[in-house]
Amino acid sequence: MNVFVESSDVLPLVDVEIALAVGSLQDPAGREGLAQLTGHLMRRGPRGLSHQRFEHRLASLGARISVQVSMRSTRVRATVLRRNLEPVLELLASLVWRPALRVTDFAKLKRQAQAALTARLDDDQTLGALGFRQALFGEHPYGRTLSGHADSLSRIGIQQVESFYSRNIAKSSFLVGVAGDVSEAEASALIASHLPNPKRRKQKDPVVPATRVRSGRHVIIVDKPERTQTQLFIGTLGARTRDRNLFPLIVSNTAFGGTFSGRLMQEVRAVRGWSYGAYSRLLHAKQRDAWYMSTAPAAEYSADCAALQLDLLERWVDRGIKKAELSFAQRYLINSHCFDRDTPSKRLEARLDVELLGIPRNYVEKYDQLVARVSRQEANDATRARISTRDLTIVVVATASQVVGAFERLPGVKSLQIVPFDRA
Amino acid sequence: MAAQAPPFMGAPEVLIERLNRGVRKRNARWTFVRDHAFGDALTLRRFRLGNGLTVLTLVDRSAPTVSYHTWFRVGSRHERPGKTGLAHLFEHLMFNETRNHPPGEFDRLMEGAGAEANAATWTDWTYYYENAPRDALPLLIELEGDRMANLVLRVPQVSSEKEVVANERKLRVDDDVEGKALELLYDNAFRRHPYRWPTIGWMDDIRGFTVQDCREFYRTHYAPSNATIVIAGDFDESKALSLVQKHYGGLPGTRRAERPKPSKEPPQRAERVFRLDAPTPTEKLLLGYRAPSFSNPDTAALVVANEVLFGGQSSRLHRLFCLDKEIALSVRGSISPFVDPGLFEMWIFLREGKKKADALALLDREITRLGSEGPRVVELEKAINQLELSFLHSMETAGGKAEQIGFYETVANDGAAVFERLASFREVTANDLKRAVRKYLRPSRRTRVEILRKAS
Numbered sequence: 001m002n003v004f005v006e007s008s009d010v011l012p013l014v015d016v017e018i019a020l021a022v023g024s025l026q027d028p029a030g031r032e033g034l035a036q037l038t039g040h041l042m043r044r045g046p047r048g049l050s051h052q053r054f055e056h057r058l059a060s061l062g063a064r065i066s067v068q069v070s071m072r073s074t075r076v077r078a079t080v081l082r083r084n085l086e087p088v089l090e091l092l093a094s095l096v097w098r099p100a101l102r103v104t105d106f107a108k109l110k111r112q113a114q115a116a117l118t119a120r121l122d123d124d125q126t127l128g129a130l131g132f133r134q135a136l137f138g139e140h141p142y143g144r145t146l147s148g149h150a151d152s153l154s155r156i157g158i159q160q161v162e163s164f165y166s167r168n169i170a171k172s173s174f175l176v177g178v179a180g181d182v183s184e185a186e187a188s189a190l191i192a193s194h195l196p197n198p199k200r201r202k203q204k205d206p207v208v209p210a211t212r213v214r215s216g217r218h219v220i221i222v223d224k225p226e227r228t229q230t231q232l233f234i235g236t237l238g239a240r241t242r243d244r245n246l247f248p249l250i251v252s253n254t255a256f257g258g259t260f261s262g263r264l265m266q267e268v269r270a271v272r273g274w275s276y277g278a279y280s281r282l283l284h285a286k287q288r289d290a291w292y293m294s295t296a297p298a299a300e301y302s303a304d305c306a307a308l309q310l311d312l313l314e315r316w317v318d319r320g321i322k323k324a325e326l327s328f329a330q331r332y333l334i335n336s337h338c339f340d341r342d343t344p345s346k347r348l349e350a351r352l353d354v355e356l357l358g359i360p361r362n363y364v365e366k367y368d369q370l371v372a373r374v375s376r377q378e379a380n381d382a383t384r385a386r387i388s389t390r391d392l393t394i395v396v397v398a399t400a401s402q403v404v405g406a407f408e409r410l411p412g413v414k415s416l417q418i419v420p421f422d423r424a
Numbered sequence: 425m426a427a428q429a430p431p432f433m434g435a436p437e438v439l440i441e442r443l444n445r446g447v448r449k450r451n452a453r454w455t456f457v458r459d460h461a462f463g464d465a466l467t468l469r470r471f472r473l474g475n476g477l478t479v480l481t482l483v484d485r486s487a488p489t490v491s492y493h494t495w496f497r498v499g500s501r502h503e504r505p506g507k508t509g510l511a512h513l514f515e516h517l518m519f520n521e522t523r524n525h526p527p528g529e530f531d532r533l534m535e536g537a538g539a540e541a542n543a544a545t546w547t548d549w550t551y552y553y554e555n556a557p558r559d560a561l562p563l564l565i566e567l568e569g570d571r572m573a574n575l576v577l578r579v580p581q582v583s584s585e586k587e588v589v590a591n592e593r594k595l596r597v598d599d600d601v602e603g604k605a606l607e608l609l610y611d612n613a614f615r616r617h618p619y620r621w622p623t624i625g626w627m628d629d630i631r632g633f634t635v636q637d638c639r640e641f642y643r644t645h646y647a648p649s650n651a652t653i654v655i656a657g658d659f660d661e662s663k664a665l666s667l668v669q670k671h672y673g674g675l676p677g678t679r680r681a682e683r684p685k686p687s688k689e690p691p692q693r694a695e696r697v698f699r700l701d702a703p704t705p706t707e708k709l710l711l712g713y714r715a716p717s718f719s720n721p722d723t724a725a726l727v728v729a730n731e732v733l734f735g736g737q738s739s740r741l742h743r744l745f746c747l748d749k750e751i752a753l754s755v756r757g758s759i760s761p762f763v764d765p766g767l768f769e770m771w772i773f774l775r776e777g778k779k780k781a782d783a784l785a786l787l788d789r790e791i792t793r794l795g796s797e798g799p800r801v802v803e804l805e806k807a808i809n810q811l812e813l814s815f816l817h818s819m820e821t822a823g824g825k826a827e828q829i830g831f832y833e834t835v836a837n838d839g840a841a842v843f844e845r846l847a848s849f850r851e852v853t854a855n856d857l858k859r860a861v862r863k864y865l866r867p868s869r870r871t872r873v874e875i876l877r878k879a880s
Contacts, residue, residue: 008486009465010465010466010484010486011816011819011820012816013813013816013817013820051747052738052743052747055736055737055738055743056738056802056806058738059735059736059737059738059806059809059810060802060805060806060809061809062809062810062812062813063813064736064813079813079817080813081809081812081813081816108747108750111750112746112750112753115706115753115775115776116753118705118706118775118776119705119706119753119773121704121705122601122602122704122705122706124599224703225703225878226599226703227599228594228598228599229591229594229595229598229599259531259535260531260535261528261531261532261535261536266528269588270527270528270584271584272584272587273583273584273585273586273587273588273590273591274587274591275588275591276588276591276592276595296591296595297591298590298591298594328532328535328536331536331537331538332535332536332538334538335536335537335538335539335556335557335560336535336538336539336540336557337538338487338488338489338538338557339489339538339540339555341487342487342488342489342821342822343487343820343821345820422705
């Protein structure tokens with residue numbers, strides 16, 4: 001069995017992860033949230049142990065287990081005190097391959113998931129981030145939320161969960177990683193004795209259509225009462241994981257808005273004091289994912305801040321970054337890369353990402369070289385090739401009446417829509 | 425007497441003698457105070473410069489990184505009415521211009537070296553930290569030493585930073601229902617002690633700060649004798665101490681912070697209830713019980729009680745509120761880790777349509793039960809194991825270790841106390857816990873904020 005091990009005896013702590021290539025991209029249309037609900041129901045414990053007894057056992061062993069579902073993966077992770085590794089491993093395995101999936105637990109879990117959707121309305125930043133993805137990707141699977149929405153959850157029954165589990169998890173191939181205070185030999189032996197044979201059906205990669213961007217600049221105001229401040233997201237499509245422009249774009253974006261010293265933060269925060277944070281983010285996936293800027297300006301100058309950001313964006317794309325900015329971004333990315341691997345669990349994650357998400361191995365192993373070899377020309381060409389200044393999605397969480405006029409007047413706005421925050 | 429040093433570390437007395445050779449200025453001479461072993465591999469060492477600067481070192485070669493923390497014993501409790509939020513605003517200003525570095529250069533140099541630099545302010549302290557690749561340590565020492573003494577405070581920076589902080593306040597308080605509720609809670613749970621005002625400050629105070637306020641604050645509180653430096657990670661201790669000596673040894677040790685004793689909070693004899701109407705989809709309850717200080721021996725028992733009540737999905741209140749009765753989406757509890765007595769905070773996030781009176785009755789019933797029957801043996805064991813797991817997690821990175829040590833040094837007056845914390849939890853008996861719950865978690869000692877849905 002191929003077990004990924006990252007050993008370190010500094011602390012008597014061990015992380016174990018079982019990772020499967022199944023995620024929300026496998027959610028059927030209309031039943032968004034199914035993958036996450038399945039993962040969370042598995043988390044309620046294995047057969048033969050009530051949820052309460054399972055939780056009690058886990059806590060008594062000094063362990064925590066989480067099930068994290070993303071677009072393309074389900075990761076079941078345990079963190080445990082070294083002395084209790086073996087019994088926790090046993091629990092972890094039974095959770096994944098003998099989950100109880102009880103009807104009573106499911107009913108409670110579903111009500112909890114619905115309540116969580118309601119509670120999320122308190123969080124303006126999350127509302128903005130979700131609103132931005134939905135507006136940018138529309139009906140495309142990348143626009144789905146992991147947790148689904150009220151209607152999609154109402155369409156999910158225990159049968160759908162059981163069937164999703166059988167089809168995508170029970171007999172599918174998986175990866176195992178162990179990080180922390182355990183030797184490679186010991187980890188392999190423990191895994192071999194507690195986990196099933198990994199030679200299983202390889203999960204078919206879901207077919208994901210290419211993402212497309214709406215032409216023009218579109219503003220969506222997520223209308224929430226009594227906002228003194230706004231959450232502002234401005235963006236467009238970014239890059240594919242295997243895009244030849246990826247590393248030049250990573251470097252260019254870092255110079256623009258990836259650090260405190262970047263142009264975006266300097267102009268928005270340091271010079272004007274308009275927002276506590278001001279960053280741009282480049283996401284990548286199998287198809288082009290998002291690139292966006294996020295700020296949180298006060299309502300009275302939110303549109304001015306948006307206009308400034310649009311201007312900075314145009315200058316970045318049209319004129320590119322300077323030589324000094326390039327070398328600064330490269331130094332930052334290379335020097336700070338050590339924090340992507342300063343704990344055994346981070347090193348393990350990077351290895352599992354390569355296997356599970358199809359991230360090219362050299363992205364991890366030759367990261368420094370890939371960053372260092374980007375030329376200014378390549379960085380600027382990649383920015384022009386991938387970042388549109390014309391086709392933009394602008395989402396602002398605000399009290400609409402305070403900002404609507406000013407946002408309508410932003411340059412190049414083709415449409416403006418106001419959506420109540422509890423229906424966004 | 426020093427503990428046996430790991431092979432890569434020299435004996436501290438020898439090290440100090442070498443570093444002090446030829447150094448005439450008293451402020452720049454090192455004293456080795458003591459060390460403390462943490463497991464077989466790690467040793468925390470305490471040194472002091474002649475000007476009063478305390479330096480704690482923890483060499484850990486498990487990753488090629490280093491964390492450099494500077495903790496000042498100044499927080500919002502050292503402010504006065506009308507000038508609230510000054511400690512926090514000042515934290516922002518520390519990233520600006522110095523006599524040796526123009527505006528923006530601090531961040532540019534740090535980020536260029538791959539360092540993450542940030543800071544935090546709370547009631548009792550302000551700390552600045554850098555997590556960096558190990559080779560960047562000389563730069564961190566130089567820049568931190570520089571801004572401790574050479575900060576330049578001018579109108580443009582102060583004005584711009586006041587606007588940033590005003591925006592931060594809107595983000596964290598005015599538009600955030602939890603932030604607003606916490607502000608209301610502390611403002612009413614305390615009537616005399618400075619813990620009553622928010623660390624970020626009242627908006628009018630933030631708007632009103634002058635450059636003169638900032639200069640005075642700097643002169644009063646930013647001095648070596650009011651600071652502790654913690655260096656953790658993969659570094660050469662001898663070289664690091666030599667560089668600290670070079671960059672801080674010239675600073676005078678005479679500046680001392682004024683320390684008027686804060687007004688003592690009178691005892692609370694009846695529950696205080698407040699209502700907050702907010703544009704929120706669900707109602708919430710926030711309760712603050714008057715709790716002991718972080719260093720009080722009773723705090724360990726309350727931390728274990730918190731774990732029994734709120735720690736994870738098998739805890740009493742999570743099970744009762746979120747799973748069995750389905751009254752709440754989540755519940756959480758924490759004890760404010762303050763130098764003076766603070767609050768045991770409890771949050772109940774109600775589900776739609778559920779009544780706060782029912783939730784409160786359930787909470788009171790469960791607290792009374794814990795106070796009279798105490799925890800079961802397995803609950804105690806579970807709580808201790810979970811606290812051990814959390815502790816180990818917090819110590820995974822160099823930054824985590826430095827933060828824990830700096831916090832304990834500043835709040836409990838002993839950085840090494842972090843390593844004794846687990847033992848203090850293990851010593852908690854069922855009777856200790858019962859006694860602490862009965863003593864502190866009484867309705868008459870609490871302030872309650874009811875967060876209600878404002879009709880749209």
